[in-house]
Amino acid sequence: MSNFFPRWANWVPLKLLLIAVVLTTVLTGGVWYYFTPKYTRVGYMPDQPVPFSHSIHVEQLGMDCRYCHSFVEVSGHSNVPDTQTCMACHSQIKSTSPKLAAVRASWESGSPVQWVRIHKAPDYVYFNHAVHVNRGVSCFSCHGQINNMTTVWQAEPQSMAWCLECHRAPEKFLRPPSEIYNLNWRPASAAQQLAMGTQFKKEWNINPPLTCGGCHR
Amino acid sequence: MLRTFFIVLGLSLVLLVAVTGLRGQKGKKTPIEIFPDMDHQPKVKSQVPSGFFADFRGDRLPVSGTVPMGYAMPVSKEDPLPDDGKYATVQFSSGTSYEDTGRFGDHWGTGIPIPVTAELMQRGGERYMIFCAVCHGTSGAGNGVAGQYGMAAIASYHQDRLRTMSDGEIFNTITHGKNTMLGYGGKIPLNDRWAIVAYVRALQLSQNATMADVPPEKRAKLEAVKP
Incomplete structure (x- = not known):
């Protein structure tokens, strides 16, 4: 009766415990790593009907963001430009380029170019572009170095935790109003940013909402 | 048992990363x-498209031949008083007054219908740099960057035809365009268009003035930067 179980059986409970701990850790780690917009959304770079390059238009030609996104300062929604905006130049410049076929088709038919939306807030989030750009938050803070992108991709996760990083400490990100649309601008140093940001926060009475109702309705 | 577990786990992790990739890819x-x-x-x-409408357009266009609430019947580019069906596409105007159209009846008016202040000039300058400088150049000489890429016939403001053009006609040109220039009425709000008119006038003056036109107290400053 004494050796009913083999010797190795003594270790089975411990080994099972170890496996359980390792599996739980790996699963938790996997969820932490993958179940967030940092993984699901950042880097989303779909093909667009027109291979529009921000890099050419902003960096090479020096155009302002607001030439196309003309209502970003007054509207909650930052508009994707209408076809007429493209045609203002492209009726003459590269007017036969095959890359612009969708623009010309839209101009003739009157139905909009079907751009693929990249940045998507859930429908219960009420993000307002105007209040941000008019109070020192640059395009850069949420869209990254979009001025250098040949094809646009999502640069920031735009998750709620990410929003709150700035809502809790806006002084780390606020810029002088003259540099909002200059995406190449950088503060001289972190200390200078903090000093400047703290001053703007006070002068402009910036008090970003941290309550649910600030962004959710 | 443990060895098998770790081998299987390791392999599945490698497989997982190979399939799902890393953050930011x-x-x-x-x-x-x-x-x-x-x-x-x-x-x-x-x-955003909406399945509610047959053409999936979420943003609705005004119904042909109608005008949004609060808007007067707009004046189209060609017709001072549109009554031949050309108002099917509603142009950007909220009324028929001089401020909305740049014209009195059938002729162009002149003068800026909103108070011209330093703020308005600054606003006009800022809007000019955003919307106009691409073609017309920062000084209005018609040498903007678009010209280098094949934009033809960009007007310079520094010619007699445009110096003597009435403010109303310049306003109308911004709103509805002219020749190869398309209209900007849909992008630039009314007051900003008048601010740009004021700024264009300042540009014209700046390129066609003598020292005597400069206020005496500012002359020294200008002389200092004279090339």
């Missing part, structure tokens, strides 16, 4: 939504 796949609860509501949002 660029890809064309539509992002997966892990908890899509109420992320997509059937309401109509800006520039």
Whole structure:
């Protein structure tokens, strides 16, 4: 009766415990790593009907963001430009380029170019572009170095935790109003940013909402 | 048992990373939504298609031949008083007054119908740099960057025809365009268009003035930067 179980059986409970701990850790780690917009959304770079390059238009030609996104300062929604905006130049410049076929088709038919939306807030989030750009938050803070992108991709996760990083400490990100649309601008140093940001926060009475109702309705 | 477990675990992790990739990798796949609860509501949002309408346009165009509430019947580019059906596409104007159209009846008016202040000039300058400088150049000489890429016939403001042009006609040109220039009335609000008119006038003056036109107290400053 004494050796009913083999010797190795003594270790089975411990080994099972170890496996359980390792599996739980790996699963938790996997969820932490993958179940967030940092993984699901950042880097989303779909093909667009027109291979529009921000890099050419902003960096090479020096155009302002607001030439196309003309209502970003007054509207909650930052508009994707209408076809007429493209045609203002492209009726003459590269007017036969095959890359612009969708623009010309839209101009003739009157139905909009079907751009693929990249940045998507859930429908219960009420993000307002105007209040941000008019109070020192640059395009850069949420869209990254979009001025250098040949094809646009999502640069920031735009998750709620990410929003709150700035809502809790806006002084780390606020810029002088003259540099909002200059995406190449950088503060001289972190200390200078903090000093400047703290001053703007006070002068402009910036008090970003941290309550649910600030962004959710 | 343990060895097998770790080998299997290790291999599945390698497989997982190989299939799913790492954070921030660029890809064309539509992002997966892990908890899509109420992320997509059937309401109509800006520039988003809506299945409610037959043509899937969320942003509705005015019904042909109608004018939005609060708007007077607009004046189209060609017709001072549109009555031949050309108002089917509503142009950007909220009325028929001089401020809205730059004209009195059938002739162009002149003068800026809103108070011209330093703020307005600054605003006009800022808007000019955003919308106009691309073609017309920062000084209005018609040498903007678009010219280098094949934009033809960009007008310089520094010619007699445009120096003597009435403010109203310049306003109308911004609103509806002229020749190869398309209209900007849909992009630039009314007051900003008048601010740009004021700024264009200042540009014209700046390139066609003598020292005697400069206020005496500012002359020294200008002399100092004279090339």
